[in-house]
Amino acid sequence: MATQEDTTPTEAVSNATTITRIIDVVAAAAPEIRAGLPGRRVYAETDNPSGETPLEADIFADDMLRDRLGDLRGVGEYASEEREEVIDTGTGGLSVCIDPLDGSSNLKPNNTMGTIVAVYDAPLPAAGTDMVAAAYVLYGATTTMVVARDDTVSEYVIDQEGDYETIREDVSLPDDPTVYGFGGRVPDWVDDFADYAEEVESDPSMKLRYGGSMIGDVNQVMTYGGIFAYPTLADAPEGKLRVQFEGYPVGYIVETAGGRSSDGERSLMDVEKDGLHARTPVYVGNEEFVDDLEAAFDD
8 A cells, every 4th residue: 555655756766666556556446446336336427538438436446546546656647548638647657557447337237347557667658568567456256456567477365455465476377278258249240250259169168258347358368268359340440448558458467477469460569559548459368369360360
């Protein structure tokens, strides 16, 4: 949790220390965000930069994280899916992109949702190669957090006080994948992806796991192995997911765990997009699944 020392603008702090403080703040905020969800299930009165109407829960989570992360010494910029512009905190340092409540539409049916964190050592919008850490919190039956930093992935459980304890170290995707989850309306899938999906679905060892929360579906892949995709669509060639807030951090986490990511042609980490809220198709999972996906688009 942030302390007074964290928020005092004195000498510069190292990137490693700043990343640790960011993770501490996100973990400390998680139980408060979770506790604040029941009374914020109604839509806000404004659209976000992507033209979507957020729930009051999205705004609540964003405001909390902006206040706490923006006050950290060593964090120079803050951006979220709910804000049009980057906020310059005035202190210099790393840049943080937040999806405050990924899958918030799941609040009504009480399904999983999460918070996604991307940390860049560059001004925003940054490139995937500028990423130095990524994490997500998952609000499921328990509250867990997956963090990728220093070439390793760890999973933690967060208690009601915001403290977190390691439950898995050196996380890697299982060698025997068993799950898949594909987003978008099936009638809107392009032919190449539809053919690929049919091949995956025809494998009796694979089970469908799609819950409408991207980070919840990715966590299934991190746990059981397989592939998640929010593909290019006939009416949305760039897909739905935002590069800075979803594509880069998810790609970074999966690749650090020994998997692969792609936009259909290249690693998500090598995707170049203009604009803070630019979108990209997202395919992440075990190497063989993503290799086959790219081959399907090459045919």
